[in-house]
Amino acid sequence: MAQTLTTCTFCGVGCGLYLESSDGRVVGAYPSLSHPANSGRLCVRGWHVHEVCSSPDRLRSPLLRRNGTLEEVGWDEALGFVADKLMRIRARDGPDALAFLNSPRCANEESYLLQKLARAAIGTNNVDHGSGVYCHNSINVLLETLGLPATTNSISDLANSEVIVVDGVDLARRLPVIAGAVLRAKLSGAKLIVIGSRYHRIARSADLFLQVLPGTEAMLYGALAKAIVDRGLMNHSFIHKHCRDYESFLAHIRLYDVFEAAESCGVSPDLIEEAAQVYAGARCAAVLYSTGIESRTRDSIRAIVNLALLTGNLGKRGAGIFALTEHNNLQGVCDMGVLPDRLPGYRPVGDARARAEVEALWKTTIPSSPGFGARSMLTDRGDGSLKALWLCRCDPFSTAFFGDPANSLRHFELIVVQHLFMTGTAEYAHVVLPTTSFGEERVSFTSTERRIQLAERAVAPPPGPLPAWEQLVRVARLLGADWSYRSSAEVMDEIGAVVPFYSGVNYRNLGSHYGRQWPCTKEQPLGTSLLFGNHNGNHAFRFAAVAKPTIIPPPPEFPLILVFGQSLYYWNQSVLIQHSETLRREHRILLLDYPQGFVEINPADAQALGIHDGQKVRLVSPDAAAVSTARVTDEVRRGTVCVPYFVREVERQILGSVAGGAALVWIRLEKEAA
Secondary structure, three states, X not given: OEEEEEEOOOEOOXXXXXXXXXOOXXXXXXXXXXXXXXXXXXXXXXXXXXXXXXXXXXXXXXXXXXXXXXXXXXXXXXXXHHHHHHHHHHHHHOHHHEEEEEOOOOOHHHXXXXXXXXXXXXXXXXXXXXXXXXXXXXXXXXXXXXXXXXXXXXXXXXXHOOEEEEEOOOHHHHOHHHHXXXXXXXXXXXXXXXXXXXXXXXXXXXXEEEEOOOOOHHHHHHHHHHHHHHOOOOOHHHHHHHEEOHHHHHHHHOOOOHHHHHHHHOOOHHHHHHHHHHHHHOOOEEEEEEOEOOOOOHHHHHHHHHHHHHHOOOOOOOOEEEEEOOEOOHHHHHHOOOEOOEEOOOEEOOXXXXXXXXXXXXXXXXXXXXXXXXXXXXXXXOOOOOOEEEEXXXXXXXXXXXXXXXXXXXXXXXXXXXXXOOOOOHHHOOEXXXXXXXXXXXXXXXXXXXXXXXXXXOOOOOOOOEOHHHHHHHHHHHOOOOOOOOOHHHHHHHHHHHOHHHXXXXXXXXXXXXXXXXXXXXXXXXXXXXXXXXXXOOOOEEOOOOOOOOOOOOOOOOOEEEEEXXXXXXXXXXXXXXXXXXXXXXXXXXXXXXXXXXXXXXXXXXXHHOOOOOOEEEEEOOOOEEEEEEEEOOOEOOOEEEEEOOOHHHHHHHHOOOOOOOOOEEEEEEXXXX
């Protein structure tokens, strides 16, 4: 067998692994012992990643809809149809009638070319990534407070942390390799503080577990900051040298009361005081938070950043802020500009100087108004103005957390889908373009620790599929664009010219030393594992004043908080998981006991209501009701009910057709009559 060192493309950790190939097929995977992200460890997904590209269900030929049926056609006919239809719609309705949506799974090269196709060849900023578990809150807040939207340290830095805070993420289930790094740090002496409403495996190992009521995270962090200020535990030197807007922040923090916050959050005030002192007393403390939509409001992220700035936990080993992502390239697609309001490198589309810099390189004009985001594309189709939708490796039919994508997809005049498999979204497509798989092409991805790495080609693709980036190039040429890329390496060379902190990146240096962590510039070609090591100049960081939240108590007749677990159960519905026999069995094991789905209830609540595990229950809100099956588990906090996002009937009935986000819903639970 041949072995090829590459990067796992399942989740955001970016583990190094070897693919085993034989007779032109990828037949196995095993971990790299020396890769800095995983050091010889892999989760169950990494061990079985090869099963996806070997799936017999893969698409092999382009499909074109004729008389209501998708039929196999050749590449020239499929791409010619797409280009002709795009030009006709643009000529009739204008460039903003077209929209482009990709997945945080897309490689850097295809992400860059997709947004360039939209902006340079079509003339619209209607580009966005994803429709599932993530939102842009983390990007926007980190840009406004730190100047760069990224995890500040390497995963390996956690070995140097004296205190680690894990907030709102079940690491053992969602990012197991990082969970292992956290637990090894704890065994070496680090204090572990866990914040969240769920009692998961990492919480069971915590020194301090602050089990908050959902939606009160910003209040809790404000109380932690208040306790630190009251005891004078701030890092005055760091604040004076490197931060601004401190007085405004302080004025808001003085309005918080630890006892009031404790009551609102459902956490003991003594526990809040102890956690504040432990965090502030550490020489280096790290915060790991989920960027999942259900737990990450902008104010909760602002409050996390404030805490790090208040104690000087930035720009040093073992400290910092870790914005965790489950998708393998969420960081990369954002870096590439797959955002409706920002160009590659996070430059605002409304900034004339930023546009001029990119226009000079692209030799074209870029529109100045922000485009539609994913929510508008898939709920109201931009108030009905959108006529065509291009989706690259994206399946909102299965993963969208908002609205009714199936209904929206029916009304597009043109839907183009690039994917490995025939997805739920592809069933609505007018054209389906089969892509190559992991292990069959050489492209790059940027992991949650900002590590840009190559996914190497281990085998040749089967006859039929083409790399997604190559499909985009061919369509652009048919539209009249002068795109002369002959390889993905040439695309990366252009990315280096357009994205400042990728300027030192190329395939030659990505092929050694396990890639590069940005910023990787011509002046600093080795990149850096530590953002802000020099604190990025004086007063570069900004405190964000977070007004004390108003916590509305539950109405007596609806005493339970309903939470939709979009991020927690993401892997159950992943298209890739569904096409791996081993992983499908592993991630859907709960559905053996609850084949119709379930809602999670704390044992104390279940006992008080006389509800037992597996029983049919009715969820009643002030405006609607739904029926599901009870899963009684101590993972959920007392007073809350969690519904996995794939239990769509409950979501539709309770939240309606505009469901999504972190909306707080109060309900009561009743036993369903037999």
